[in-house]
Amino acid sequence: MPNVLAINGSPRPDGNTAHMLREVLQVCGAAGFATEVYQAGGKPVRGCLACGACGSQKGRCATDDWINELYPKVARADALLLGSPTYFADLTPELKAVIDRVGFMSRSDNMRLSRKVGAAVSAVRRAGSIHVLDSIQHFFLINDMIVPGSTYWNMSQCRVPGEYEQDAEGVQTLRRLGENIVWLVNKLN
Numbered sequence: 001m002p003n004v005l006a007i008n009g010s011p012r013p014d015g016n017t018a019h020m021l022r023e024v025l026q027v028c029g030a031a032g033f034a035t036e037v038y039q040a041g042g043k044p045v046r047g048c049l050a051c052g053a054c055g056s057q058k059g060r061c062a063t064d065d066w067i068n069e070l071y072p073k074v075a076r077a078d079a080l081l082l083g084s085p086t087y088f089a090d091l092t093p094e095l096k097a098v099i100d101r102v103g104f105m106s107r108s109d110n111m112r113l114s115r116k117v118g119a120a121v122s123a124v125r126r127a128g129s130i131h132v133l134d135s136i137q138h139f140f141l142i143n144d145m146i147v148p149g150s151t152y153w154n155m156s157q158c159r160v161p162g163e164y165e166q167d168a169e170g171v172q173t174l175r176r177l178g179e180n181i182v183w184l185v186n187k188l189n
C-alpha cells in the first residue's frame, strides 16, 4: 500500500496548516493510501551542525533527537507532504531543520529521497506563502524528487485556527493536489 507522510511545521497541532495537510491526506486515504501526520512544529530542535557524521553513519544524525525518529518514516514514504505557516514570508525553523538535516542524511543514505513525490502547502494570513513554497520545493528538486502541481499554488488565506475552511479556492486547490499525488504515485509504482 503506498504511503504519504505529512510533516506539520506549524507549532499549532490543530491550526490551519494541520487542516490543510489533513485535506490532502483525506483524498489520499480515500484512494487507499496509508497516511500519517508527523508534528514537527513546536518541538525543540537544532539545525544542522555541518559535522559530516551522517556521511559515515547512514541515516542517522549526530544530534540524537526527534529527527532521528522521523528519518525512517521519511525513508519509507512514497510521498512527502511538507506544510508550514508563513512566518515573515518564510517557513518555520522546525521545518527548516527537518529540511537541512534530513536532506543531508538522505544524500549520504544512497540519495534516499530519489523519485519520491514531494508536495508543499502553506497557510498565510496575507502574503509571503509563495516564498515558503519555493523554499520547500527547492529541497525536493535538489534531492531528485518529483513535484506534482495543482490548479493554484498550494496555499490558503487564513489567520486564526479554523479559518482555513473559509477559503474555498484553497480547499479546492488542496483536494486537487491530493488527487495529483495519488495519480503520480500510482504511475511511478
Ligand SMILES: Cc1cc2nc3c(=O)[nH]c(=O)nc-3n(C[C@H](O)[C@H](O)[C@H](O)COP(=O)(O)O)c2cc1C
Residues within 6 Å of the ligand: 010, 011, 012, 014, 015, 016, 017, 018, 084, 085, 086, 087, 088, 089, 090, 123, 124, 125, 126, 127, 128, 158, 159, 160, 161
Ligand atoms: C511569527 C509569525 C509570523 C507571521 N508572518 C506572516 C507573514 O509574513 N505573512 C502572512 O501573511 N502571515 C504571517 N503570519 C500569520 C500566519 O501565517 C497565519 O496565521 C497562518 O494561518 C498560521 O498557520 P497555523 O494555524 O498552521 O499556525 C505570521 C504568524 C506568526 C506567528
